Amino acid sequence: MPMDSLALCALLVALSALRWGEVGAAPPGNGLQDRPGRAQDDPEVLLSLRKRDAVTRGYNHIEFFDADYDDEYEEPTSQSVVPGPMVRCGYDPCAHLQVPCLELQRATSCLCPGVSGEEVVPEPPRLWEVTGVSDTSASVNWCAPPSAVGSYRLVYGPLGTAGVNTSTQPLSDRSRLFTLEGLSPGTGYLVCAVASNRAGDSRLGEGEWEVERDAPPGYGPCAIFTTTSARAHTLYITLAVLLLLLALALALILLRYLTLRRRRAATPEPSIGLQNPTYEEDKGGKPQA
Template structure:
């Protein structure tokens, strides 16, 4: 009886040892599984490390885009990001991908020149063109420096009393323009009102007919106005300086020329007619044989007339 109880006691101890061993192994395996799950969740995915299909993820290389020059790109890139959701209780996971639109990397490179013409009438300022699209504006001096000299291109549309002046903007900040003109050789000049900075064309009115004028353009900004030299006032550089010499037309003089020409034509016509008449009279003079010689017989002339009647 005692031997049987000892056997039962030993069997209980062996079963308890076995159960404790199995429990220790189970706890160890659970710890290893949790550690491996944490490592897998925190480490980046790469082909060959998991049993599910690997997906390559392309991310923009920002360092390379900063260093390599090139034109500015405007296309958007779609980036796929992979997400894995685990469920510990049921030992399941869910693998899905999500598309995300990312802005294109900005590449720094040579910018194009702005579509800006300093001689174009009503030209939009280059700063506004830059805000609409990145581009390069021509270099100009600041508003704390007086502007450089504008350049008169030409004078068109001249008539008896008007003329249109075209000019180009200088490489400076300009708030407005003024035109100064006077008859050549006169001591007094006329100055126009302030012209907006976008204008490159202005029509002078009230001019005298058939008169030679000198016109100059001045640019203004908060620092002052452009300067004129003696060479500019003489118009030594037509089309390349701020001054130009032009002359107005004369319709009255043209009408006078036409009237004088018509009168001369009429006078010449009358003279030709008179000369033709004089020449016709003296063309066939009488010959001596056709002139009757001696005295006429009155009786013969009377009898000749009676017989004819």
């Protein structure tokens, strides 16, 4: 081989080695900025080009994470909450001066029945019974509805006079009993219980101021009762006085009889009649002179 050819080959080898040394010493760059086309838009092409540049330039792509994997993926430990026994509150909707069920619930964590809020018109109360009826008064007992109630009142009037009725003053939300006074003797009355809150008053029924005469006690918000007459009241008093006087007379007669019997038992009876001499002689004795 001629010397000129050997020198030319050596020069080419030196230039190649020098070029590869410059490429290996070059700092890592993006390597994608000078590539034309859609390499920067397509994610798959972008990923393949990055991998090829990292291999050709001799770089290992290593990511370091400072986060603690144990803390990050540790499942939170929560204590299982075992609920206590759920007991219904000792709430009686018909008991007079009954504490509201919500207050009992806050105090003892008991269960209350569902109650609508104050933004809803309350359901009608149940008028349970009318007791203690006299010629001028009657006691009315009602039951609370499953609603928030601010106050109660009773509306009443004689039968047959639907437009003439009387309303009591507002009663406490704990009230379940009220006595009507000033009634007329021997008169039939219709009485209805009304519950009120900020949303309004409860309804009296389908026909407003109507009640079924054969309805059982506690059927609805209204009930019918009749006061006793003054004549009957006077008759009852007269009979009671006569019975008392008769019992007193019998007691006096019995006392008199017992007193006479004791006196007779305490007094001895005197001997009555003359002695018989013949009878005395027959007994073995001699007749006395």
